[in-house]
Each structure stands twice: as structure tokens, then as C-alpha cells.
Amino acid sequence: MSRRIIQIDLNRVEGDLDFQLELEDNKVVDARCIGSLYRGFEQILVGRTPKDSLVITPRICGICGTAQLNAAVLALEQVGGIPVPPAAIRIRNLCLMAETVQSDLRQSFMFFTADFCHPKYAERSFYQKARTAFLPFKGSVHRGALEHSRHIVEIIALFGGQWPHSSYMLPGGVTSPASSRHVIDSLSILNKLTRWFEQSVIGTDLDSWLALQSADEFFTWLGAKDAHADSAIGLFTLMSRDIGLHRLGFGTPHMLSYGAYDDPEDAGTFPPLRKHLFKAGFLNGDTGNIEPFEQAEITEHVRYSWFQPYSGGRHPFQGLTIPDYQPHSDRYTWCKAPRYQNKVVQTGPLADALIDGEPLIRSLYQAEGGNAWLRQFARLHRTARLLHKMREILHELAAQPNDPHMISPDEKEIPDGEGFGLVTAARGSLGHxxxxxxxxxxxxQVITPTAWNASPKDSEGRYGHWESSLIGLTVDDPDDPVEIGHIIRSHDPCLVCTVHLLDTGKRITVWP
Structure with missing residues (x-):
């Protein structure tokens, strides 16, 4: 029996991510997900005035700063019992959707599909089409995604003054109203991206795509026209299934969503009771049931993390983030191990769609489970849903031009107390x-989506989601395990947001 240990520096992710894998006859029998970047924002914020969080937390990440800002302002509003007008909720939702669309397009066509151009697949029938569409900086879809994703975040700059690192959300609303100029310019930006998305990504109009309700309908659609099969999502699907991504990367069956985008029609209700446009919940993989989400069920473990130890798991209100770097111990990462109901969970667009009851994603999941292909497919499908929803929001803002954008709170400081802000960022459930x-x-305390997915083992020795999604995987070439990249990149890793070697084995870099 051949046994070896390899360590991988995974590129084309946000931040610093290593994996240490133990192989027996090229099969992964043990995995360690190593977040090698220490963030420290929790320490930076202690001792500052509460509103400083609105300036500092958007700097946690250069790609999801709007989501960080939204979580921060929701936490302050909960502490102060501060209401928000419907127009402000619409503006917040619009900007968060724009950021998510940008992230999803860039991750899909700059980070994920580049692997289809790997020389390993040179003999595959799809290889030349893959290079034509997805080759970095030369492929037509890659270049189109780069161009159009660059412009969609201009919507955030219109309403928030800048992107990234905006601070336009304040307790009680946003800093500026939805002027007719902002709405018209935003619609122009959205129209251009939607036309490209329809022509290049889905090969049909948005309404026809969103009308697909089942796995059978999707695969019938895929084979109905060359334009469908040759679209970016068609090529991605055919290539993924040719190399077996629909049979890889399952991980934990438990899924978590905080709910996405506050419902402006429920503005009079305070979070966490306020309704969402996309539902919150917990998909219990043991029963298959979707249960109500309760934030009190969240805990964080640090048994295998480089933090000052404590026993078991702690809720974030009791959590500690005190660095305790011990590289020669059995601890191995700066990422904590969040758990929900003491279970390992995954989060992201697949979890969000399943918990929301989205029919196409649910049908595909029931047919084949939560695999690497479906996880990435759900991200692209979400883009279609968000483009449709953004247009609705802009029309709603245009129809009510004089609605207030701010309910100014009492000028006194935010009172003493505690609160939390829960949002859905591009990569999944984000909480402050x-x-x-x-x-x-x-x-x-901040728990990012990647903290859920990239967590190490917990106090009971249970592997994190990414780790469990790799254990049992057989790699063709341990010196170039492209399969690892497919599985992990399907989650859109972001170690920049996540606070979170051994000397044995070989350090390699996954192509390219």
C-alpha cells in the first residue's frame, strides 16, 4: 500500500489557503484545511465607538465589503431598536445584490472554469471549446465576465459613493435617496449586463431560463438548441459532467442559510423577525426537513485552531478571539470551527436555494445530491434570479421617488447592549x-461563510465540511491534483475574510 502526505497551496481563491492531505494509493484518507492568514478585526474593534464598525468592517474584504457593512449596521440597529424605511431597505438590497452578481461572475469565469483548460483534459472532446470560452484573459466568456462584472458594482458607487469599502449604510437607513438619475443610470448598467448574460452565459432570455422548474426540463433544454449547449452554462455543465464533477465533493448534508435580503414590506419588524425575500432556515441532512433558523444554536469551537483554548463550543456572544499560535501542536489553522445544533454545516448559494425552495435547484439536488457541479451551477442560477430581482427593485424605487431614505435615530450614542446582524453574502451566511x-x-465576533465551510475539526473530532468533502476522493495525479481545485473552488473560498505546517510531505502548487 502506497502512503504519502502532500501539502497544497491552492491558488485562484481569495486569500491564503493550504491543504494537507494524506493519501493511500492516491485516495484521500485524511485532510486538514489550513487557513494561514490571521485577520484580527475582532481585536481592532474592541474599545472603539460603535459606529466605527461601519467604517472598519467593510475593510475585512475587498470583494464583500457591502455584505460586511450590512451585517454591521443591522447589529447596531438591533442594539438601538432603530427602524429603517422601506426605500432604504430596497437600496441596501440592490447594492448587496450588485456585489453578489459581481462576485459570482468573477468566481465562476475567472476562478472556476479556468480548470477546464488544464492540460490534463487536452484529449477531452470539450477541450478546444473550453479554451475558446474560458482560457484566462483570452477566452470570450472570461473577458466578458471581467468587463461586465467591473461595471455592475458602479450601482453601489451611485448609491454609496464608492466601491469597495463603502460606508453609506447608517443606523436608520442610507446616506442618500434613490434619485431618478441614480435609478436611470443603474437600469442602464443592469440592462447591459443582462444582455451579455442572456447571450453568453445562458443562451436564452432571462424569463425562459427562470421558467425551468425541474432537472428533466433543464436537461431537455440543454439538448434542444446549439445555443443552449454552447452557452457558458451549457459548456460548464457538459464539461463538468464529462469529468464527473456531479459525483464529487458532497461533504456534509446539513445546510444553513440566514435568509437573503430583508423584505421592505416588513420594514416595521425588527431583525431577526423581519422577513426575507429568500427564506432563512436549516436543512437537516439527517431528516431532509427544513427547520426554522435560530441564531442561538450557533457555537464556535477552537480545539484545532490557533486560539486560546476553551472547552466545547461557545456562542459568539461568549466567544473569545485570542491568538495562541502553536505550530508544533495538533492545532493547524487560524479558522475557528462554527457549528449549528452541534452539526457540521455548509453554506452558500446551493444551501440558500434549497432552503428557499427554488424548484430547479431542489429537483437537481433530489436527483444527484449536493455535488461540486450543482454547487457551482447554483451560483450561476442565482445570478439569473438576482438580475431579475434587481430590475424589480429599481422599478419600485422609481415608482416611489419621495419615500424617505432615513429615519434619523435619536442623536444620543448607540446604547449599551448586544445585537447581531445576519446577512447572506456572495459565499453564504455572514454574521456579526x-x-x-x-x-x-x-x-x-464575525463568522464568515468560509469559516463555516473551511472549518477544522471541532472539539468532538468531526471534520469540517471541506475536509469531509475531500476524504474518500481518488486523485489521478498526486503531483497535480486538479480534482481538489474543482471541489474547493466550487465553494468560492475567501480566506481573506476568515480569521481564522507540517514538515512532512511535499509542497506543490495546483495549476495554473
Missing amino acids: WLQITDGVISRY
Whole structure:
């Protein structure tokens, strides 16, 4: 029996991500997901005035700063009991959707599909089409995604003054109203991206795509026209299934979603009771049932993390983030191990769609499970849903031009207390937990989507989701395990947001 240990520096992800894998006859029998970047924002915020979080937390990440800002302002609004007008909720949702669309297009066509151009697949029938569409900086879809994703975030700049690192959300609303100029310019940007998305990505109009309700309907659609099969999503699907991505990367069956985009029609209700446009919930993989989400069920473990130890798991309001780097111990990452109901969960667009009851994704999941292909497919399908929803929001804003964008709170400082802000970022469930004592932040805890997915083992020795999705995988070439990249990149890793070697084995870099 051949046994070896390899360590992989995974590129084309956000941040610094290593994997240490133990192989027996090229089969992964043990996996460690190593977040080698320390963030420290929790320490930076302690001792500052509460509203400083609105300036500092958007800098956690250069790609999801709008989501970080949204979570931060929701936490402050909960502490202060501050209402928000419907127009402000619409503007917040619009900007968060724009950021998600940008992220999803770039991740799909700059990070994920580039692997189809790997020389390993040179003899595959799809190889030349893959290079024509997805080759970095030369492929038609790659270049189109780069161009159009660059412009969609201009919508955030119109309403928020800049992107990235905007701070236009304030307790009680947003800094500027939806002027007719902002709405018209945003519609122009959205129209251009939608036309490209219809022509290049889905090969049909948005309404026809969103009318697909089942796996059978989708695969019938895929074979109905060359334009469908040759679209980016068609090529991606045919290539993925040719190399077996629909049989890889399942991981934990438990899925979590905080719900996406506050419902402006429910503006009078305070989070977490406020309704969402896309539902919150927990998909229990043991029963197949979708259960109500309860944030009190969240805990974080640090048994295998480089933080000061504590026993078991702690809720973020009791959590500690005190670095304790011990590289020669059995601890191996800066990422904590979040758990929900003491279970390992995954989050992201697949989880969001299943919990929301989206019919096409649910049908595909029932047919084949939560595999690497479906996880990435759900991300592209979400883009179609968001482009449709963004148009609705802009028309709603145009129809109510005089609606207030801010309900100014009492000028006194945010009171002492605790609150949390939960949003759906591009990569999944993002939460901020805040405590204020004597007018300053006394505790701030952030759990990012990648913290859920990239978690290490917990206090009970249970592997994190990414780790379990790799164990049992057989790689063709341990010196160039492209299969690892397919599985992990299907989650859109972001170690920049996630706070989170051994000397044995061989360090390699996954192509390219």
C-alpha cells in the first residue's frame, strides 16, 4: 500500500489557503484545511465607538465589503431598536445584490472554469471549446465576465459613493435617496449586463431560463438548441459532467442559510423577525426537513485552531478571539470551527436555494445530491434570479421617488447592549455579533461563510465540511491534483475574510 502526505497551496481563491492531505494509493484518507492568514478585526474593534464598525468592517474584504457593512449596521440597529424605511431597505438590497452578481461572475469565469483548460483534459472532446470560452484573459466568456462584472458594482458607487469599502449604510437607513438619475443610470448598467448574460452565459432570455422548474426540463433544454449547449452554462455543465464533477465533493448534508435580503414590506419588524425575500432556515441532512433558523444554536469551537483554548463550543456572544499560535501542536489553522445544533454545516448559494425552495435547484439536488457541479451551477442560477430581482427593485424605487431614505435615530450614542446582524453574502451566511459596554465596543465576533465551510475539526473530532468533502476522493495525479481545485473552488473560498505546517510531505502548487 502506497502512503504519502502532500501539502497544497491552492491558488485562484481569495486569500491564503493550504491543504494537507494524506493519501493511500492516491485516495484521500485524511485532510486538514489550513487557513494561514490571521485577520484580527475582532481585536481592532474592541474599545472603539460603535459606529466605527461601519467604517472598519467593510475593510475585512475587498470583494464583500457591502455584505460586511450590512451585517454591521443591522447589529447596531438591533442594539438601538432603530427602524429603517422601506426605500432604504430596497437600496441596501440592490447594492448587496450588485456585489453578489459581481462576485459570482468573477468566481465562476475567472476562478472556476479556468480548470477546464488544464492540460490534463487536452484529449477531452470539450477541450478546444473550453479554451475558446474560458482560457484566462483570452477566452470570450472570461473577458466578458471581467468587463461586465467591473461595471455592475458602479450601482453601489451611485448609491454609496464608492466601491469597495463603502460606508453609506447608517443606523436608520442610507446616506442618500434613490434619485431618478441614480435609478436611470443603474437600469442602464443592469440592462447591459443582462444582455451579455442572456447571450453568453445562458443562451436564452432571462424569463425562459427562470421558467425551468425541474432537472428533466433543464436537461431537455440543454439538448434542444446549439445555443443552449454552447452557452457558458451549457459548456460548464457538459464539461463538468464529462469529468464527473456531479459525483464529487458532497461533504456534509446539513445546510444553513440566514435568509437573503430583508423584505421592505416588513420594514416595521425588527431583525431577526423581519422577513426575507429568500427564506432563512436549516436543512437537516439527517431528516431532509427544513427547520426554522435560530441564531442561538450557533457555537464556535477552537480545539484545532490557533486560539486560546476553551472547552466545547461557545456562542459568539461568549466567544473569545485570542491568538495562541502553536505550530508544533495538533492545532493547524487560524479558522475557528462554527457549528449549528452541534452539526457540521455548509453554506452558500446551493444551501440558500434549497432552503428557499427554488424548484430547479431542489429537483437537481433530489436527483444527484449536493455535488461540486450543482454547487457551482447554483451560483450561476442565482445570478439569473438576482438580475431579475434587481430590475424589480429599481422599478419600485422609481415608482416611489419621495419615500424617505432615513429615519434619523435619536442623536444620543448607540446604547449599551448586544445585537447581531445576519446577512447572506456572495459565499453564504455572514454574521456579526456585537456587545457595547460604557459606550464602546467590548466584544465583536464575525463568522464568515468560509469559516463555516473551511472549518477544522471541532472539539468532538468531526471534520469540517471541506475536509469531509475531500476524504474518500481518488486523485489521478498526486503531483497535480486538479480534482481538489474543482471541489474547493466550487465553494468560492475567501480566506481573506476568515480569521481564522507540517514538515512532512511535499509542497506543490495546483495549476495554473
